[in-house]
Amino acid sequence: MAELTEIGIAEARDLLSKGEVSSVELTTAHSVAMAEAQSLNAMITETPAQAKAMAAASDARRAQADGGEVGALEGIPLAIKDLFCTNDVLTTAGSHILDGFKPPYESTVTDKLWKAGAVMLGKTNMDEFAMGSSNETSYYGPVHNPWRRQGDGGDNRNLVPGGSSGGSATAVAGRFAMAATATDTGGSIRQPASFTGTVGCKPTYGRCSRWGVVAFASSLDQAGPITRSVRDNAIMLGAMAGYDPKDSTSANKAVPDFEAALTGDVRGLKIGVPKEFVLDGMPVEIEALWQQGIGWLKDAGAEIVDISLPHTKYALPAYYIIAPAEASSNLARYDGVRFGLRVDGSDLTEMYENTRAAGFGAEVRRRVLIGTYVLSAGYYDAYYLKAQKVRRLITQDFRDVYEQVDAILTPSAPSAAFAIGEKSDDPISMYLNDVFTVTANLAGLPGISIPAGLSDEGLPLGLQVLAPAFDEETMYRIAGVLEEAAAFTAQPEKWWRSAS
Amino acid sequence: MSNLVEGATGRWEVVIGLEVHAQVISQSKLFSGAATAFGAAANSQVSLVDAGMPGMLPVINEVAVEQAVRSGLGLNAKINTYSVFDRKNYFYADLPQGYQISQYLQPIVGEGVITVDLEDGSSRDIGVERLHLEQDAGKSIHDRHPTKTHVDLNRSGVALMEIVSKPDMRSAEEAGAYVRKVRAILRYLGTCDGNMEEGSMRADVNVSVRHPGDELGTRAEIKNVNSIRFMQQAIHYETSRQIDILEDGGSIDQETRLFDSQTGTTRPMRSKEEAHDYRYFPDPDLLPLEFSDEFVDGIRATLPELPDAKKKRYMAELGLSEHDAQVLVSERDIAVFFEEVATGREAKVAANWVQGDFFALLGKAELEVADSPISAAQLGGLIDLITDGTISGKIAKDVLETMFESGQDASVIVEEKGLKQVSDTGAIEGEIDKVIAANADKVAEFRGGKDKVLGWFVGQIMQATKGKANPQMVNQLLREKLKP
The missing domain is CATH 1.10.10.410 (Arc Repressor Mutant, subunit A)
Incomplete structure (x- = not known):
């Protein structure tokens, strides 16, 4: 039997059901690996005692079922992004302002996971309020990517894992969580998945409930899984997804059996390749990877179609108006009055100012300011309203294209992981990380990043499959075929263990 | 009749527009399941949504939507089957989310009109600009502690209808008549209890002055006035204040003011530097509110007879005078009472008793019809004793007083006191x-x-x-x- 931290959900499911391993064993193995990985700073809160208790309860349920049906994730140990509210467990959103906040409630997504039998290992580090593409904006410090550049005399600085779900991606890539929840507002699942050699899916907007997920930009936020394989991803999304009457934007649609969509057959599918995603100055290795992916799908019998998404170039500017606008309002509730941090002042206004100045980091303050500005009287039409128009045009671009094709293939990110500190002084260059992912958020469409190859420096690179709204099945089907063709088996050395 | 005010530089016309905030009668709040009962212990009716906890989301209360549509129909207004909820952003300790969910550009109800009746017997049509749904804020209590403010979130998230009039009123009397009429209509509809003392109805009053025929003047908005009398005082004060400023060569600041009921005056609520930019934008947590014409028709079919229609019917079918009809329909409770008294009896006699001696007794005791110690059936019983000759009308007046004091039936009092008419x-x-x-x-x-x-x-x-x-x-x- 392989080491317990090296297997994925599907394999663990089989071993558990055959009784060859218990959830307590699986969970303990991951908790131990997590404790050994503290130098990566992927976790904000580790909950080994709770994990063990949940695992024991899972084993008891399985025994009770006596070979009968158990939950889809029965006994599977997961890490949870610290944006999901977890009952009585510290929930920080990576921010100082939520100091000591233990919600008296459980988010719908995590509640569904526990009902499906999953076990919580702890809460993962993330960019503050999910605002960032490198996990460097966290109040709890940056997360270190398990991957390092290879080659002699090269730059051996530690790398970022991407963001905002950098802790979740790292926990999965570093083999101390079998899978993890994450959220994606502009690419926060897919870009870190690409940077860490993991599979990350942002489902269709409305597929997973946002209830109990700390809001960044409500019209864009969507929860999804980061896993070690496409199959694991399909299994986990199935447990996370579903209509929730407590979220008015959640879709009242049945959740298909995503795992059953992995037929391995993409013959006859039409795959669009958008010309606007070819960027000036894009690294050759990204372009080469993309061509490789196109080749794999062609070989598998899919038809490649050149398509145009003409408004793509406006997506990033529109995103960086809409997301901060919503965030500036969503973050108003962090005022020091009812929960989290409070820094006193001589009157109410000064208390607000002191609390928010101390509680929010620089990137959050920047976005609150941008958002406040674009919604202000006199600027609303020029910025917010214009951005919404762009958003509609982008959505229409996809609608038109999906008349001709079944899915779209693009790179996940414009580069491999970069070094900690390399881009943190340059917000624009940081924002460009989202260039391939952000359109799916604006249009509410599902997208997945799968590891497809290594860069010249030995770092993982991802390919992204986009699909029409609520057609995650086609997305998974294509992702499964790419995964098989890519046969990505590379793993980072566990250098952090020896370092500890 | 002229409502013009004499000033040193000629005659001034006051122009008034009202924003009436009416609390929707509903078991639960606009976007949460928390209860809405008045007078509950502080912070006992607060859901996680109302407290603005992280990750909490609003879900529209269908009853509140029905009530808004019902009210819109009662105000003879256009119902918008597509409307949008927006966020109105500002910081305050009793506003947990940091924004109020309201409707800005696309309200659920559009233009309408109501007819108000004035004391001299004339009537006037006042335009309704719109009605929209919004959340109430919590309540800050400043007088419980020398240095701290207490916050009660029971009201936080309670559904309000904001009914905005056109600037169609020209006197404090008209403004009072308008509020009374709106309140009467909402009470008939059962969409707001209209109880201004409990805060379930309050008004923001926009006042400006101009010389007749001129463009509209700059207005001041007096916030949160919670009685008709205060509103009228505020209008009188504001009218003289503005005329004085203008006649001294000054200009009116467009500003928000507060009414001080102790002094009967208004004062600025906040300085210009503190003026809010509310940064309205569509609430991304909520989809646009859409419903069908059938939904509206279904509500329309259940509307009760409203005061204007009732007044016409009292005059045409019951033969009441316009004045009598007007008084009897002015409040739903009065009309219900009267109709029960009049059932099976001479309508004019019933009308005379209800609004004559009965009202006089209520007035003396400072009671509303709803709190009357005698029921409509009891008053009817008294009238029956006159009709069948058991007592005279004169005796009946005394009997009514005794009934009012004791709550006893007329027949019991007549029997006990031996008041039967001698017809021998x-x-x-x-x-x-x-x-x-x-x-x-x-x-x-x-x-x-x-x-x-x-x-x-x-x-x-x-x-x-x-x-x-x-x-x-x-x-x-x-x-x-x-x-x-």
């Missing part, structure tokens, strides 16, 4: 004979042509019978016996 001819004749025998001079006067003396004789008989003699019979028998 023999008994009355005996009394008449006595009086005639003792007052030969008066008899002579009458026979000499002084008809008025008859009244004196009636008085004597009634006195002798302690008012119980049937007045018609006394009259008739007297005339016979006094005949020369």
